[in-house]
Amino acid sequence: MSESVLVVGAGIGGLCTALSLAPTGRAITILERDQAPPSHDPDVTFLDWHRQGAGHIRQSHAFLARLRGIIKASHPGLLAKLKDMGARDLTFEMMLSDIQRQSYQPVPLDEDLTIITSRRTTLEMAMREYVETLANVTIRSGFFVRRLVTREHAGGIVEVVGVSGEESGNPVDLTADIIVDASGKSGFLIEQLMEEGANIKEEIESAGILYYTRHYRLLPGVEEPSRRDNPPPNGDLGYIKFGVFPGDNGCFSITVAIPEVEIELRKAVLNPDRFHAITLQMPGLEPWTNAKRSEPRGKVHGMGDLLSRWRDIVVDGVPATRNYFPLGDTLIRTNPLYGRGCSFAAVSAECLREVLDETNDPVARQIAYHKRLTAELRPYYLNQRAQDRSAIKRAKRALTPGYKKSWRTRLLEGFFEDGVAIAVRYDISLLREAMRGFHMLEHPNKWLSRPRNLAKVLFYWARGKKRNAPAYPPKPGPDREELMRILAIDPQADVMRLAQEERVAA
Numbered sequence: 001m002s003e004s005v006l007v008v009g010a011g012i013g014g015l016c017t018a019l020s021l022a023p024t025g026r027a028i029t030i031l032e033r034d035q036a037p038p039s040h041d042p043d044v045t046f047l048d049w050h051r052q053g054a055g056h057i058r059q060s061h062a063f064l065a066r067l068r069g070i071i072k073a074s075h076p077g078l079l080a081k082l083k084d085m086g087a088r089d090l091t092f093e094m095m096l097s098d099i100q101r102q103s104y105q106p107v108p109l110d111e112d113l114t115i116i117t118s119r120r121t122t123l124e125m126a127m128r129e130y131v132e133t134l135a136n137v138t139i140r141s142g143f144f145v146r147r148l149v150t151r152e153h154a155g156g157i158v159e160v161v162g163v164s165g166e167e168s169g170n171p172v173d174l175t176a177d178i179i180v181d182a183s184g185k186s187g188f189l190i191e192q193l194m195e196e197g198a199n200i201k202e203e204i205e206s207a208g209i210l211y212y213t214r215h216y217r218l219l220p221g222v223e224e225p226s227r228r229d230n231p232p233p234n235g236d237l238g239y240i241k242f243g244v245f246p247g248d249n250g251c252f253s254i255t256v257a258i259p260e261v262e263i264e265l266r267k268a269v270l271n272p273d274r275f276h277a278i279t280l281q282m283p284g285l286e287p288w289t290n291a292k293r294s295e296p297r298g299k300v301h302g303m304g305d306l307l308s309r310w311r312d313i314v315v316d317g318v319p320a321t322r323n324y325f326p327l328g329d330t331l332i333r334t335n336p337l338y339g340r341g342c343s344f345a346a347v348s349a350e351c352l353r354e355v356l357d358e359t360n361d362p363v364a365r366q367i368a369y370h371k372r373l374t375a376e377l378r379p380y381y382l383n384q385r386a387q388d389r390s391a392i393k394r395a396k397r398a399l400t401p402g403y404k405k406s407w408r409t410r411l412l413e414g415f416f417e418d419g420v421a422i423a424v425r426y427d428i429s430l431l432r433e434a435m436r437g438f439h440m441l442e443h444p445n446k447w448l449s450r451p452r453n454l455a456k457v458l459f460y461w462a463r464g465k466k467r468n469a470p471a472y473p474p475k476p477g478p479d480r481e482e483l484m485r486i487l488a489i490d491p492q493a494d495v496m497r498l499a500q501e502e503r504v505a506a
C-alpha cells in the first residue's frame, strides 16, 4: 500500500511538496489554516484573499530559475498555467547591459536563466489550482494544526505519528506515515518538538533590513518602460535598495529594503505619499511610477522580522525525529533580497522525494534528508549570510561620522564594484556563469573561482575606471542626505541615536 503523507501548510513549500511527491503515487493531504482563494480572478484574489498564515503574501515575489526549472521539468502544465494567469518571464536578455545587447547572440541555455515574477497571490493561486487537479492530492482549507501527535522513541528521538487540530471549529486528529511541516516562518510545530526534547540545532541572526512594497497598475493602454532606454529598475545605494517586480495583468510592485539602523527613513517610507516620492527620486523607478505611466494602489506593505535561520534536524549523525520532515521557512529562512526562499522550499521537496524513494528505513531517511539539504542549500545560505553581515556593517558605517575604511575594505570593495560588477557588464559569457550562481544552478562562488573567469575580472579591474567608463551604470539615486532633505527627515537623528547606543554598549 502506498504511504500516506500529511503536509501542514498550503503555501509555497506545501504546494511544492505536493508537486514533488504526487507523481510517486503517495496519498497526500495538505492541511491549511486559511481559506482557499476567494475567486479565480487574480485581481479579486489579490484584494480579498485573507491570508492570516502568510503575512508576506502581498510582498513582491519572483521565482528563480532553479524553481522554474523544477516546474518545467516535472509539471510543464503548471508553467503554462502561470503564463495563462499572467505571470511574467524575466529573461537573461533583459539582464544585459546596453554594451552587451549590441553583440548578444542567444544560446539555448539562456532560456534556463529565466525568472518568473508576478503578484504572489497569483503565483500561489496558479500553483494551488494546478495541485488541486493532481489525482492523489487533497487540500483541506480551514484546518488549523494545533499540535503534532508524537511518541517518544528510543534514545530521546521524537516520533511524529500525526497531527491534532481544528477544522471548521471541530477538533480533528489525523495520522499518517510521513508528516511534512511546511507551516512557514511563523510555524510553531517544530518548537513543540524542541520542547519535547528533540535535539534540533538552530542558528539565527537578523538579516539587517526591512522590506516595504507598494503595488502599481499601468494606466489603460500604457506599456511598461523599455529596458533599453532607461536606467536599470533596481539599485543599491547602501542606505536603501530598490527594485521593480513586473506583475500579472498590468500590475507591478516596487519594493524598497531599508537597513534596520535607518529608523527615521523606515518610518517615513510607510507613508504612501513619501514612498511614492522616493520612487520619483530614483532614475530607474521614475519611468515606471510617473503619473503618465501608472498609478499607485493601496497602502505600503511593510515587513520586518527578516531573519537568517538554519535548523538542523540531525545533529552529530543522530536524527532528532522520525517521520517528520520540515521544509521551507520553518526549516531555513533567508533574507528575501536574494529571492531564494521559494527555491529553497522546492529543492527541499525534491530532496524529500529522493530520500523517501531511496529507503523505507526511518532513521536512514532522516539522515539522508539532512545530508542532502546541507549539500544543496547550505552553500547559498552561508554566502547570503556573509553578504548580509557586510551590508549591515556598510549601513552602520554610513551613520558613523568620519569613518575611514581600512585598506582591506577598500580593496575588496574595489574588486567587486570596479572589477566583478564591470566585467559582468562587458562580457556576456561571464554574466551567464555569474547568473548560474545567482539562480542556484551551481555553487554561488564557483564561477569566480574558475581561473579563466577570475582572469577576465582582473583584466577589467586593472584597465581602470576611465577605460571602463561605458560599463558603469548611472548612479541609482540621490545620496542619503539629499533624499532625507527631500523627505524632510533630519539626517542626523539616526547618526546621533547610533552614536549614543554605541557609547552605552561600550
Ligand SMILES: Cc1cc2nc3c(=O)[nH]c(=O)nc-3n(C[C@H](O)[C@H](O)[C@H](O)COP(=O)(O)OP(=O)(O)OC[C@H]3O[C@@H](n4cnc5c(N)ncnc54)[C@H](O)[C@@H]3O)c2cc1C
Binding pocket: 008, 009, 010, 011, 012, 013, 014, 031, 032, 033, 034, 052, 053, 054, 056, 059, 060, 061, 062, 063, 064, 143, 144, 145, 146, 182, 183, 184, 185, 186, 187, 188, 211, 303, 327, 328, 329, 330, 336, 338, 339, 340, 341, 342, 343, 345
Ligand atoms: C518580504 C518577503 C519577500 C520574499 N520574496 C521572495 C522572492 O521574491 N522569491 C522567493 O523565492 N522567496 C521570497 N520570499 C520567501 C518566500 O516567501 C518563502 O520562503 C516561502 O513562502 C516559504 O514557503 P513556506 O511554505 O515555508 O511558507 P509559506 O509560503 O509562508 O506557507 C506557510 C503556510 O502554512 C500555513 N500554516 C501555518 N501554520 C499552520 C498551522 N498550524 N496549520 C495549518 N496551516 C498552517 C500558512 O497559512 C501558510 O499558508 C520572501 C519572503 C518575504 C518575507
